[in-house]
Amino acid sequence: xxxxxxxxxxxxxxxxxxxxxxxxxxxxxxxxxxxxxxxxxxxxxxxxxxxxxxxxxxxxxxxxxxxxxxxxxxxxxxxxxxxxxxxxxxxxxxxxxxxxxxxxxxxxxxxxxxxxxxxxxxxxxxxxxxxxxxxxxxxxxxxxxxxxxxxxxxxxxxxxxxxxxxxxxxxxxxxxxxxxxxxxxxxxxxxxxxxxxxxxxxxxxxxxxxxxxxxxxxxxxxxxxxxxxxxxxxxxxxxxxxxxxxxxxxxxxxxxxxxxxxxxxxxxxxxxxxxxxxxxxxxxxxxxxxxxxxxxxxxxxxxxxxxxxxxxxxxxxxxxxxxxxxxxxxxxxxxxxxxxxxxxxxxxxxxxxxxxxxxxxxxxxxxxxxxxxxxxxxxxxxxxxxxxxxxxxxxxxxxxxxxxxxxxxxxxxxxxxxxxxxxxxxxxxxxxxxxxxxxxxxxxxxxxxxxxxxxxxxxxxxxxxxxxxxxxxxxxxxxxxxxxxxxxxxxxxxxxxxxxxxxxxxxxxxxxxxxxxxxxxxxxxxxxxxxxxxxxxxxxxxxxxxxxxxxxxxxxxxxxxxxxxxxxxxxxxxxxxxxxxxxxxxxxxxxxxxxxxxxxxxxxxxxxxxxxxxxxxxxxxxxxxxxxxxxxxxxxxxxxxxxxxxxxxxxxxxxxxxxxxxxxxxxxxxxxxxxxxxxxxxxxxxxxxxxxxxxxxxxxxxxxxxxxxxxxxxxxxxxxxxxxxxxxxxxxxxxxxxxxxxxxxxxxxxxxxxxxxxxxxxxxxxxxxxxxxxxxxxxxxxxxxxxxxxxxxxxxxxxxxxxxxxxxxxxxxxxxxxxxxxxxxxxxxxxxxxxxxxxxxxx
Amino acid sequence: xxxxxxxxxxxxxxxxxxxxxxxxxxxxxxxxxxxxxxxxxxxxxxxxxxxxxxxxxxxxxxxxxxxxxxxxxxxxxxxxxxxxxxxxxxxxxxxxxxxxxxxxxxxxxxxxx
Numbered sequence: 001x002x003x004x005x006x007x008x009x010x011x012x013x014x015x016x017x018x019x020x021x022x023x024x025x026x027x028x029x030x031x032x033x034x035x036x037x038x039x040x041x042x043x044x045x046x047x048x049x050x051x052x053x054x055x056x057x058x059x060x061x062x063x064x065x066x067x068x069x070x071x072x073x074x075x076x077x078x079x080x081x082x083x084x085x086x087x088x089x090x091x092x093x094x095x096x097x098x099x100x101x102x103x104x105x106x107x108x109x110x111x112x113x114x115x116x117x118x119x120x121x122x123x124x125x126x127x128x129x130x131x132x133x134x135x136x137x138x139x140x141x142x143x144x145x146x147x148x149x150x151x152x153x154x155x156x157x158x159x160x161x162x163x164x165x166x167x168x169x170x171x172x173x174x175x176x177x178x179x180x181x182x183x184x185x186x187x188x189x190x191x192x193x194x195x196x197x198x199x200x201x202x203x204x205x206x207x208x209x210x211x212x213x214x215x216x217x218x219x220x221x222x223x224x225x226x227x228x229x230x231x232x233x234x235x236x237x238x239x240x241x242x243x244x245x246x247x248x249x250x251x252x253x254x255x256x257x258x259x260x261x262x263x264x265x266x267x268x269x270x271x272x273x274x275x276x277x278x279x280x281x282x283x284x285x286x287x288x289x290x291x292x293x294x295x296x297x298x299x300x301x302x303x304x305x306x307x308x309x310x311x312x313x314x315x316x317x318x319x320x321x322x323x324x325x326x327x328x329x330x331x332x333x334x335x336x337x338x339x340x341x342x343x344x345x346x347x348x349x350x351x352x353x354x355x356x357x358x359x360x361x362x363x364x365x366x367x368x369x370x371x372x373x374x375x376x377x378x379x380x381x382x383x384x385x386x387x388x389x390x391x392x393x394x395x396x397x398x399x400x401x402x403x404x405x406x407x408x409x410x411x412x413x414x415x416x417x418x419x420x421x422x423x424x425x426x427x428x429x430x431x432x433x434x435x436x437x438x439x440x441x442x443x444x445x446x447x448x449x450x451x452x453x454x455x456x457x458x459x460x461x462x463x464x465x466x467x468x469x470x471x472x473x474x475x476x477x478x479x480x481x482x483x484x485x486x487x488x489x490x491x492x493x494x495x496x497x498x499x500x501x502x503x504x505x506x507x508x509x510x511x512x513x514x515x516x517x518x519x520x521x522x523x524x525x526x527x528x529x530x531x532x533x534x535x536x537x538x539x540x541x542x543x544x545x546x547x548x549x550x551x552x553x554x555x556x557x558x559x560x561x562x563x564x565x566x567x568x569x570x571x572x573x574x575x576x577x578x579x580x581x582x583x584x585x586x587x588x589x590x591x592x593x594x595x596x597x598x599x600x601x602x603x604x605x606x607x608x609x610x611x612x613x614x615x616x617x618x619x620x621x622x623x624x625x626x627x628x629x630x631x632x633x634x635x636x637x638x639x640x641x642x643x644x645x646x647x648x649x650x651x652x653x654x655x656x657x658x659x660x661x662x663x664x665x666x667x668x669x670x671x672x673x674x675x676x677x678x679x680x681x682x683x684x685x686x687x688x689x690x691x692x693x694x695x696x697x698x699x700x701x702x703x704x705x706x707x708x709x710x711x712x713x714x715x716x717x718x719x720x721x722x723x724x725x726x727x728x729x730x731x732x733x734x735x736x737x738x739x740x741x742x743x744x745x746x747x748x749x750x751x752x753x754x755x756x757x758x759x760x761x762x763x764x765x766x767x768x769x770x771x772x773x774x775x776x777x778x779x780x781x782x783x784x785x786x787x788x789x790x791x792x793x794x795x796x797x798x799x800x801x802x803x804x805x806x807x808x809x810x811x812x813x814x815x816x817x818x819x820x821x822x823x824x825x826x827x828x829x830x831x832x833x834x835x836x837x838x839x840x841x842x843x
Numbered sequence: 844x845x846x847x848x849x850x851x852x853x854x855x856x857x858x859x860x861x862x863x864x865x866x867x868x869x870x871x872x873x874x875x876x877x878x879x880x881x882x883x884x885x886x887x888x889x890x891x892x893x894x895x896x897x898x899x900x901x902x903x904x905x906x907x908x909x910x911x912x913x914x915x916x917x918x919x920x921x922x923x924x925x926x927x928x929x930x931x932x933x934x935x936x937x938x939x940x941x942x943x944x945x946x947x948x949x950x951x952x953x954x955x956x
Binding site: 458459461464498519529530531532533534535536553554555556558559562567569570571619807809812813814815816 | 863
């Protein structure tokens, strides 16, 4: 029997309200709730942050819609666009609209946002008491249209307010060719984000762009020609005047709380909410966004509002009924009239002991400042050059120790070839070096509807090769769309794109439902819709979960894993036999040489992992090549343990302090073919000279004097170069094997599909990895060890399929049907099937 | 199932469908022409030219999900039912009418649709 759905009413269809509905639907909330949304404006939901771009003429109003009216219809959301809510009765649980209709609710979300703050200024109305023509607020799409229309007949404009909003309005008007004055009450621009010095440098920069800035000016009156309406100028408290044809008031915002106050909810500066985002005393009434006040704070930026929407959606959808919001760390990266600005934490020294480090280059309009407390970043301002922002933000978010020389953080790329920010590059600069995608192409697709990283990558193929450019693609996207324009595709949290579940949820469902095959996962968890690209990831996960009980469907594997060889550009394959630790014999080499000659391998190559690669082998010949080699698979084609590279170690090398060769062979014998989210390349080095490059491997062991081994994890020397993190120092080979196995199992269980160890370690954090793997703080070490032991025991050489194929035509290249024939078998007038021939030589 | 009856080109019998494991594809050489035939897990058959227009990847070695095929070389996607590219600007694949006979054989006509 279908459960009766509860009624959810959302008041407010802005950035917060609409976001909540999106998040809720993404979590299956549509099954729990019928959703009604009241919106003040007669539109779908649009991106308020981009209003300044509409004003500047770089975006059309239609460009900034996040969800048009049709979206609401398609998602069965009842949108009452253009209908104000007149009253809320939280006791009877009814909302009354201005048109008199009543809407009962089970859950109510108030997301009424803010309204422009209009300071007390004389002359806002003309002599007849009507709103004077030529004065505008700057908050809605309608405001924007009105300003644009009016500006067309003006030569100059005054913007009252020198904060972010005021400067954005000023930019729009400058772009439209007006002389623009910014009139600011305070002593410097953007005092909420900048200190006085930063404000001064910004002012200098903006004046260079043609803006007229008037600081410390309190506007007394808007002056108009008597009887004519319209604006001729401003008069200030100090007696001074300014001529202008129009006025935009952008003096800040105030939370819209009247409705909540009249309903009897607790209201201070905003509507007070608890950590569950409910209003005290009314557990079924929630408030989020700019109208809400949490732990004394009212947020005016988009990121906290999204975090609130996510938490509330998790609670309401039942996905995480106990999710709680504990406040947001405020950091923001934006552009003020094209000038980069990144701000986080506090903007100046607040306590004794706080330290400030500043750098300024006024001629370039650059100002940088760090506030350091107890060796950690407490705040930062980057103006004019925000290239250090990612590093600082990471340090700030994680509360990391910033080291002995904090100034280094300000110049992340000081050194020989400081790479320029991707935003400085011209449109024809190639961003994706794998697929040859230019910056202009990426920006074009962002302007034409691709609003998430996934969408842009899908449309342009940028970032779909090695993935090394995805950060740059993201930066371009952010630049084009603005902070709020970029949406995160919910699929980024999915383990695979085709099944809408994050990895922990997916694993839980698979276990709960006992799903042992890829097709059963699609049937049970994806509405029966198969997604080709999701198949290998699911296969890998199922194998990790079920080991021997996994029901192997070969079509879920990438071709490499169906035929245990690496496909090449011409459709032939490469064959890499396993050579443990890279140590071989004359007999083995002779055999390899003979096979290569007999099968006319087109190239013989020593690989980077110290193996021998036979290239150009047709698929149909693979079984024969394997049989003749008589060696196990080297797994050079799959997401698994690949190789353990070694140096000659202590037996021969005069510097060797540890037997890296024996250790490498032991590692490789134990872990060969162990599947993992991505490939694992290992190395062992017999001394700190590190000839085998063990510190830039997924796992590496380096011998140090005293018979001990340093264990490194998360190293990389591919599209990214990263030195591995030192996990621990151990005494014996057995210890190395045990800890490596435990780390691998932890990675197998917690890594995302196609996440290399270096991304995994960064995501989890080496301290956490160490706590789990070395110190066993979670008490799971024994279980991890046992799971790895089971995986090792379950290992079988896939090249055994040479003699025991899973399908008679597993390695078939082309099935030849030699000639056309009009002859049927006479029974149904159609021709009879012919003998099938497997041919290896074709193509 | 596609309509196979109204055509002048002879119907080719390629033999039993279980030559192709469910969810996979195989290449058949017919009169010197290579055709990739796919068998989806939900029992549909598709037939197309056998190489990807992008860089000649062997399509029969690709991953199949429903009617969408992912080329094994560079991940270009195509809808096999229509041959149309999905998310890339390759030209469409040539497709051929193909169906399962009452005896469980693959039957195909070599006239491109």
